[in-house]
Amino acid sequence: MATLTLENVTKRFADGDDEIVAVDDVSIEIDDGEFLVLVGPSGCGKSTTLRMVAGLETISEGAIAIDDEIINDVPAQRRDIAMVFQSYALYPHMTVRENMRFGLEESTDLDTETMDGSVERTAELLEIEELLDRKPGELSGGQQQRVALGRAIVRDPSVFLMDEPLSNLDAKLRAGMRMELQRLQNDLDVTTVYVTHDQTEAMTMGDRIAILDGGKLQQVATPLECYHRPRNLFVAGFIGEPSMNFFDATLEGDELVLEGTELSYPLSAPIREELEGETELVLGVRPEDVKILDEATDDHAFPVTVDVVEPMGNENNLLATFEGSELSINAIVDGMRHVQADERYAARLPESAIHLFDRSSGRALHNRRIDDEEKLLETRV
């Protein structure tokens, strides 16, 4: 049980004569028992951040503290953390039991019986009792994954670190393990930092998610807050599958003119006031908020031609092109609705669902309206 604090943490790597800043001034406070997901595209510095917490990388600047005790100079061996690796990193010459007991043997003075007891209890929790005397090479990927988890859990550490632990599993198993990991983390109530590049994992698993790009922290918030209230263009584009639609737009009077088209989108006064005088903007709207109508009924709807229909069963993903332009838009409609490719429709972008960003800085100027804001955003998974 512990809180984990990262304060202005920076990591620089020397690359010949150049210097690469892998992690740039990252500050996050993680509460006791919280599940924080570090997410970002590859090379964003999320793994480096995790490795600094683990003690596998030195910290160039800033401080990392567990329960207010700064651990910058504490070697990995004595940090009281456990880590699950992407490759599982099991010891191939040891049985599952020995793998799980290794950490206890190396880091505690417990007697053999106590250790065996903990190993067996943990194995039961993960339903791998019958694998205890096998070697990692005889196990399937999913089983190895459980052993790797068990090896971390049995240590009863103050902080869990997980580095893309599910990425080597096939899709079905991954979905199952996602749920199970959350259940385990809930039961054990151990502070956890989870690194992934998969925004679905981030959305579904984290109490909060921290989004990194280019070594810089973009936003730390609950998943739904990141989804509905992205702080900038990067977060808006990264969170959500399929991604948000973005259109470069210029404010002319009370209308947004979409770049490269004749289309103009009327903007109501309250939203215009939020724009802080910026006129070079990016208009964002999530595919599921785009309404596909048979024809344009108001001035927020535009005629489109549907190019591609991807039936998913529960919904249809559409790719459509605005008439008289090259601009295309993604939309999701209900699975029961029949939409014909190459037919003309109208795409309506409801004003309540649009996001507006400053084009040069990427900063969000206006986010979509949420009817019951408190209820939606304060809920933690």
Place this chain on the structure above:
Amino acid sequence: MTAAERTESGSSEGRLATTLETIDSQRAALYAVLLGLIAFYLSPLWGGLTTAFKTQTGFVQTTPLAPPTPEWFTLEPWELAFATMQGGLVNSLLFVVPATILSALLGSLAAYGLTKLSWRGQIGILVLFLAGVFLPYQSVLVPLRQFWSAVDLAGLLAFAPFLAERADLIELTVTHTAYGIPICTILFRSYYKTLDDEMIEAAKIDGASAFGIYKRIILPLSMPMFAVTLIYQFTQVWNDLLFALVLVTSRSNYVVTQSLNELQGSMAQEYNIQMAGAFIAALPTILIYVVFGRQFAKGITGAS
């Protein structure tokens, strides 16, 4: 090639051709070439073996590749050779086994330090190890002799007469260990580079110290590579004559290669005894290969 061999390989080629005719003439040609190569490589060994079982007149009057006829068959060369080499065999075992194990063990430790631990100046040290591999024996003979003259090992070991008597062998052990460490280090290093870094990191986070990781993770996983280095080093050290000539002074400490040299008669060349001696000298290295062969194969193919 002798006439006897030519007819022998000729007839087996003929047999092969008839059995394989239906399959593929190219394949038959391939086997013929392979058989020829086998005969080419094995003929000296075969010649040595037949000679070792012939009497003095026997090997003078027959060709080396002809098997010994009953009238000239004898085991005497083996008995004579063994009697002369007995001491050498024991002495060799006494220094080859520790030298082999020590150089493999120290090489593995050094390789661990050069691959899985991070510290400044690794490259420089690695270059020294690499240079050590390419240092020819001949170039160090003089300084080596001078070194062991300066270090009076027998004098230092005077408190234990048994060890003092064997000082030559201890000098050989130390010399061969030192000389073997670079190649062992390089071999182990290439193997350790393939070991998963995340596994080492997992052990570190599990609380294991640098040496603990070596002892409990690296060492048990190194067994295939140990087989490779043990076979290689054993053969290398066992077959060495040069260092022994320079370092071993007392006859009672003669090693196997030196005692093999003793079989060379001053008047007549007793090839049969020399051949028997050569086989006796080679036997331990063959045994080592048989014992560690399976692991050796794993080690050189990189499977673990």
